[in-house]
Amino acid sequence: MDRSEPREPRSEEAVIACDGEAFTRPCTLTNLSSRGARLEVPGTHQLPEQFMLLIPNERRLARARLVWRRPGICGVKFLSS
DSSP: OOTTSOOEEEEEEEEEEOTTSSOEEEEEEEEEOSSEEEEEOSOGGGSOSEEEEEEGGGTEEEEEEEEEEETTEEEEEESOO
16 A cells, blocks of 8 residues: 555445455445555455455445455555545
8 A cells, every 4th residue: 555645544334345256244444545445354364355345435436456464454455446
């Protein structure tokens, strides 16, 4: 994630969804920039490298790519807005 971009602290629900699969997972958005986000999500080891991220409060659906992951948290870069 580009650390030069200001990140806005958040604490709101979001949803991870995979294309063509019946896979959805709720998560918590903990910070957000125009280029990416940090998510709290259990089972980060089960997440695919790319997925769709639905951010209801922003009315935004974005393709995201995992940049890093640790148990319970991950960072993503937006590939589309």
